[in-house]
Amino acid sequence: MLIAGFPSAVFGTNCYVVAAGAGEECLVVDPGIAVLDDLAQVLREHRLRPAAVLLTHGHLDHTYSVTPVCGSHGIAAYVHASDRERLVDPLAEFASTGMLAMLEQQFGSAATWREPDDVVEVGDGATLEVAGLQLDVVHAPGHTEGSVMFALPQVPSGAPDEVSRTLLTGDVLFAGSIGRTDLPGGDHAAMLRSLRDRVLTQPDDSLVLPGHGPATTIGRERASNPFLRELLAS
Template identity: 70%
Template structure:
């Protein structure tokens, strides 16, 4: 699998481009704020054509550039419980944070809902751009937070890591941490259940591509992440 990752211009949200190889259709995951130019360069370099946009949840920093990427047959995939957030994610952001963001970029923030939205459900299996994937609903950070699981790993990983599958975790799981639950729609108890029932059962051989910060592995998180200690799978 070809995988390219780069951070958005705001909030360091990771945007991922996944494909079976150069010159093919691809998946764009969580196109955040200010990613359009870099995304165009990545697509041109690898001769890729977006087949779909996958959204791990509906927060502005993960969806802001979804509409410019979508169009024609390219749809945005989001869990049904976070579908409402795509109507106007600007309304859910703190006014002070929004003003700071607009000052940083020198322009007023605008939003247009994508024309094609596909609602996904827990454990749904999809095949898009030639990549089979499974939707893992993991609420807590938001009601409709999901992780996308693929039975493959990016090319070029060290063989001694023993990794054989990938999970794009959004803001459910980070290296050494988890997503916050104190924002509207967050739920600490739901997050604990998601960590216990969805995250912990993932095999140690899972590569975790996080919504913010560096990639990690389930082997590493199971042994070191303080938020996973004391949870029984």
């Protein structure tokens, strides 16, 4: 399996391109702010053809480029039903946070938004079969109501021997930390339940590809992540 990841220009949101191999169809996961040039380079380098966009949740820093990516390739965006309404206008809920003013200052123009033409709602436990890949949807609310993780039963080429499966965790779990719950849609109690029931139940040999920051593993986080250790001790 081929997975190429790179951070967006704003907030360091990780965008991932996932494919069975070079020259195949692929999935684009969380195309955030100003990722189009880097995405195009990855597609050219590996001769990949996007088949769908997968969104771990509906926050602006993970969805900003979803419409141009979907539109230019004639593909659908997949999002959990509970975050579907965020694709109508994700700018609105961040208007009072200063994020839009920051984007205007950085890029010299006001942020704009158009909803994707084709949106597919997914639910917990669904199995997606797209681009020759099979992914399980794991609903893990807390960062937003519709936050999900995508689990694949294989790992990218060159992955360490200690891992045998892959978990795209979005803003649920990071290396050494977890997603914030003070943003729109956040719920700390729900996050703790998701960490206990959805994250800690994952096998230790799961490679974790988070929405921000470096890759890690479930085993490593179980042993060192202070939020998980606190849950395990309670």
